[in-house]
Amino acid sequence: MALQNRVTPEGKIIANPARGGWMGNRGILHDDNKQLQQARWRHKAWIICKLNFKGRHRDVMAPNHYTELFFLDEATALAAGHRPCAECRRAAFNAYRDAIDGKALRAPQIDAQLHSARLDPSKRQKIIWEEWFDLPDGCFVRHEGQVCVIWKGALHPYSPCGYGPALPRPTSGLTAVLTPGPSLTALRNGYVPQVAL
Template structure:
């Protein structure tokens, strides 16, 4: 039974069998019986430190959706995680964490950055995703946009439509303004050279 733990670029968390390339954490989003039924509560976060982690680290083992433990979320690749509002973990992805914050222009406590990122990605009380508009020509590689057909990744001068199972064949990037899913602090990091791990083809 697929569990409701696959995060989409739009912020939705769905139940599909596709395995993710990265793990995420937003706190406890399931109830005490979720290990058996696999569904989340209405909550979509419990704290502001939304991290993106590697799948394996120091031989640690976890029981999915265990009572009183954080809910294991999964992303198809890092670009999806960034669009959904996550950042690299400082423990299991230290080099990426340091590179990301440097590219984002942040100095100081990471809690301050998490507060700024949270304001750019989330709509309080409704647990919704905050989005904005921008000219497609100005968007860096690694950005997710929302089209009439669904979310799509900007990568290497093309647009790659995204499905829960992965990317479809690339199409021409649209001209003009588009709806952007990737939050602004992460857009800064992408513009300044942070390159996410993307799983194409």
């Protein structure tokens, strides 16, 4: 049976057997039986980590250790409100940080910005409305009932196992954007996430 540790672009944590390309962390969210509890985060530092780093090995959802979360790709993790890890992904963290505003922000400052941008007052994913023409590759939108990533001029419908066939990208009007403001800024300023296409 699949563990409930797969994160969607909408920030939901679901059970799905697909492993994903990246791991993440929001703190200890599970019990001793590897079951998610009510909390969906324990701190503001939601990070995106490599699956392999310095030969470290972890038992997934071990008691009293953070809950390993998994994402299809980096664009999914950014949409869910995560940012590159400053330890295992230092170069990506630096590029992301520089693309936010060009200043030498520290990780806690970025985490505070992301935390206020990713959740609405009811603690659900905050949606922002943007013009189609101004959206960068790598951001996620909700379009005609589907969650899609924008990539190379097209929309690609998301599923935990991969993306569906490309759909035409509208050129005008507003759309609901899932990727939080700081990450959207990073994408606009040249941060290029890994996308499983």
